[in-house]
Amino acid sequence: MWITIANIGWVLSAALLLWMLYDWFRVDTSYSEATLTSSREGEIEGVQESHKV
Amino acid sequence: MSNATASAADTVKKVSLLRILGPGHVWALGVGIVLVGEYTGWNFAVDKGGTLAALIICWVIGLLYTSVAMIDSEVTSTVAAAGGQYAQAKHIVGPLMAFNVALYLVFAYTMLEVSNAILIADTVKAYAGDGFSDWHYKGIIAIVIVGLAALNYRGVLMTLNVNFVITAIAYLAIIVLFFSVQPWSQGTILKLNEMVTPENALPYGWIGVIAAFHWGIWFYLGIEGTTQAAEEVRSPSRSLPYGTMAGMITLLIGASLTWYICASLMPWQYLGFTYYPLLDAGKLTGSALLENMMFTATILAALASANGCINDAARAWFSLGRDRYLPPWFSAVHPVYRTPYRSIIFLVPIALAFAFIANLGQAITFSILSGVLHYTFMSVNIMMFRNKWPLGTIQRGYTHPFHPLPAIILLALCVVTYFAIFLGYGAQLTAMVVFYIIMSLWFHFYRYRYVKRGDQFTMPWPKPRGY
Numbered sequence: 001m002w003i004t005i006a007n008i009g010w011v012l013s014a015a016l017l018l019w020m021l022y023d024w025f026r027v028d029t030s031y032s033e034a035t036l037t038s039s040r041e042g043e044i045e046g047v048q049e050s051h052k053v
Numbered sequence: 054m055s056n057a058t059a060s061a062a063d064t065v066k067k068v069s070l071l072r073i074l075g076p077g078h079v080w081a082l083g084v085g086i087v088l089v090g091e092y093t094g095w096n097f098a099v100d101k102g103g104t105l106a107a108l109i110i111c112w113v114i115g116l117l118y119t120s121v122a123m124i125d126s127e128v129t130s131t132v133a134a135a136g137g138q139y140a141q142a143k144h145i146v147g148p149l150m151a152f153n154v155a156l157y158l159v160f161a162y163t164m165l166e167v168s169n170a171i172l173i174a175d176t177v178k179a180y181a182g183d184g185f186s187d188w189h190y191k192g193i194i195a196i197v198i199v200g201l202a203a204l205n206y207r208g209v210l211m212t213l214n215v216n217f218v219i220t221a222i223a224y225l226a227i228i229v230l231f232f233s234v235q236p237w238s239q240g241t242i243l244k245l246n247e248m249v250t251p252e253n254a255l256p257y258g259w260i261g262v263i264a265a266f267h268w269g270i271w272f273y274l275g276i277e278g279t280t281q282a283a284e285e286v287r288s289p290s291r292s293l294p295y296g297t298m299a300g301m302i303t304l305l306i307g308a309s310l311t312w313y314i315c316a317s318l319m320p321w322q323y324l325g326f327t328y329y330p331l332l333d334a335g336k337l338t339g340s341a342l343l344e345n346m347m348f349t350a351t352i353l354a355a356l357a358s359a360n361g362c363i364n365d366a367a368r369a370w371f372s373l374g375r376d377r378y379l380p381p382w383f384s385a386v387h388p389v390y391r392t393p394y395r396s397i398i399f400l401v402p403i404a405l406a407f408a409f410i411a412n413l414g415q416a417i418t419f420s421i422l423s424g425v426l427h428y429t430f431m432s433v434n435i436m437m438f439r440n441k442w443p444l445g446t447i448q449r450g451y452t453h454p455f456h457p458l459p460a461i462i463l464l465a466l467c468v469v470t471y472f473a474i475f476l477g478y479g480a481q482l483t484a485m486v487v488f489y490i491i492m493s494l495w496f497h498f499y500r501y502r503y504v505k506r507g508d509q510f511t512m513p514w515p516k517p518r519g520y
Contacts (some may be wrong), residue, residue, distance in 0.1 A: 002181035003185055006190070009192040010196070011190075012200065013192070013199040017199050017201040019203065020202070020398055021398070023206075029390075033382075036068065037375075038067040038068055039068060041372070041376070042376060044136060
């Protein structure tokens, strides 16, 4: 049983790796680099953490 | 998925990590990373100093990690950003310290992920029988690392929901095992008085207890990883202290139960040698049901740990990119899944390479070394934090008691642990320190010119005292 699971593991790993690479390519070609790297530390903090602690 | 991507492209102008987690997820992240330490690793402390040394270490190192959890909770409830201790170091100590701390984090978590993948493959191999070749062994490693990376890629909520479930099952397995061996009736199944005697409790004396610090770290290594979720929890000032402290209480109970079960069933010579103390304890009960339960729980604990490690290492790497400490290309956030997808994918081949060539002992040691360097920083960090921004000058979600005692205890225990690691792995300790010195020089003389110096400090704090 474990031998079969290990073989399936290789196939699944390859499939998941290909899916991530495909999705990565799609995202990188669909959005600008400025959008993808627009996250800034602390930006959300100012809005959502304004409550008194 | 394609429709979701296309529609998101029209509307999303700025993308950031998603604030969606609660205290339960923080608990799942912290305990999930650590719990595998009860299933393997801690017991090598028995080999260093005997069964009683492992119990002493369990509680003394528990003190170290309680200090870590308290200090971390205070600082992180104030500096709530992905990268955790990296963001803390950046604001409190300075950029060079922050760069090193981020490297400690990435190394500690990536090596821990590697250790978990190796552990799962070793466990499966032990049960697989003939015909399970190196190809199959590596197939198990590959699906663990790539499968969990894909889960992390797909979203943090699902990742930590999965972690919550599998961590809870693995923890409950310890509780079930504990009650199954009738702890109220010594002599029926458990034989603590036969296994631990005055003659063999501390076979190498107190120097053995010191040496056992090295592996005792494994009881709790990684609980500080809860802070990496700071930017994705709905209320960091509430969720992080709750999740971290609840995780620490969970682990202290789990570690004590684990020691009691294993020390009562196995002689110290075997307990210090085996890779599967809890699985072996399940076997020694003679119940096939308990053995199968502990086999499953061992794999689930290692999966939960690897899963949390991928989450944390990717966020530390992502934070380095966001501040241009590394190329900003790494700071990309997936516009649909809202995860640091490039950092997650980038670390996959590194983890695979180490998992295919390293052995479990080396991977664990590299992880422990990076962890201890990190804890040393934390003790200095909290003292600087309290000096620069005393109580009352900024809002804190949690204020830890007895300052500076926890910081002093933490620093003292870190020094003892360095000595313990030096006793067994002096060459690795030296190599690791040299590596961090070289990386620091690279950062100082080359990389820091690319950093936008004003942009990296984001907390709306008043000017520190004395500046």
